[in-house]
Amino acid sequence: MRGFVNGLIRLRRGPWETVATVLIAAGVVMLMQPFALAAYTWSFAVTLTGTVMFIVVSHFPE
Template structure:
């Protein structure tokens, strides 16, 4: 067994990939809901920015360790 396999990860639990990918996916889903709702123009206006932020977050978080 190598030394890196024995060493414990120093990443905090809340910054691990599984949880943060779920958060990013939820942000993308909220952006879609904002896009397809017929009530508030302000939500429609910020829907693309929300989806873009969720997508960027997902791309960055996918590089985090398990």
């Protein structure tokens, strides 16, 4: 866990790609669930944020 946080602070690709992937997955889950309208409403914004974040952090150093 300490290495993950250290990678986030030092702007390393691996930990930030993990965060972006989790955001994309959360957005897709929010889109597919039938219970909460608020989650459905925010699903596109969360998925888009994760996608743009993944594109940006793919240029971070290894």
